[in-house]
Amino acid sequence: MTLDVLIEVLLFYKAAPQNKQRLLKLFAVPEEEFSTALQTLRNRLTLGATRLIETETEIQLATAPELSEFIEQLCRQDLSGDIGKAGAETLAIILYREPISRTEIDRIRGVNSSFILRNLLTRGLITRESITGNGFNFRISPALLQHLGVEKKHELPKFSEFMEAIDNFDTQGS
Numbered sequence: 372m373t374l375d376v377l378i379e380v381l382l383f384y385k386a387a388p389q390n391k392q393r394l395l396k397l398f399a400v401p402e403e404e405f406s407t408a409l410q411t412l413r414n415r416l417t418l419g420a421t422r423l424i425e426t427e428t429e430i431q432l433a434t435a436p437e438l439s440e441f442i443e444q445l446c447r448q449d450l451s452g453d454i455g456k457a458g459a460e461t462l463a464i465i466l467y468r469e470p471i472s473r474t475e476i477d478r479i480r481g482v483n484s485s486f487i488l489r490n491l492l493t494r495g496l497i498t499r500e501s502i503t504g505n506g507f508n509f510r511i512s513p514a515l516l517q518h519l520g521v522e523k524k525h526e527l528p529k530f531s532e533f534m535e536a537i538d539n540f541d542t543q544g545s
Contacts, residue, residue: 470508
């Protein structure tokens with residue numbers, strides 16, 4: 372597999388900005404070879420729906436700007452519907468485990484949660500905070516608490532019982 376393809380799959384899988392210096396170490400290649408691979412990837416992506424975004428320190432994949440109108444239509448459709456079972460499940464995980472990374476959410480759910488998280492972020496039900504070079508942690512938003520009709524998550528019915536059950540489950544699983 373070529374280096375540009377490996378970089379692409381890593382960026383697709385991580386779905387978050389990645390530190391270039393860390394990637395250089397991960398792939399154990401000279402900086403010139405890495406730069407050439409980035410240029411190859413950038414050129415290859417110009418014909419598709421994604422683009423390589425690059426700052427001095429990070430790279431990531433993003434939707435092609437010419438598709439923004441189509442993406443906005445999809446977002447409007449997503450926001451007009453129910454969040455669904457997967458959305459509710461992901462929201463509950465964040466509610467009881469915040470702050471929590473996408474990797475941890477994926478581990479608990481057993482599937483990739485990128486799309487669900489993007490949907491919940493777009494609706495304003497969760498927020499994300501950057502973890503230096505390691506993606507994001509997700510938290511519930513004030514809008515979610517307002518929607519649930521509470522001022523603090525600890526006011527949710529049986530909150531302490533659920534937390535105790537989760538802690539017991541974690542202790543037994545270790």
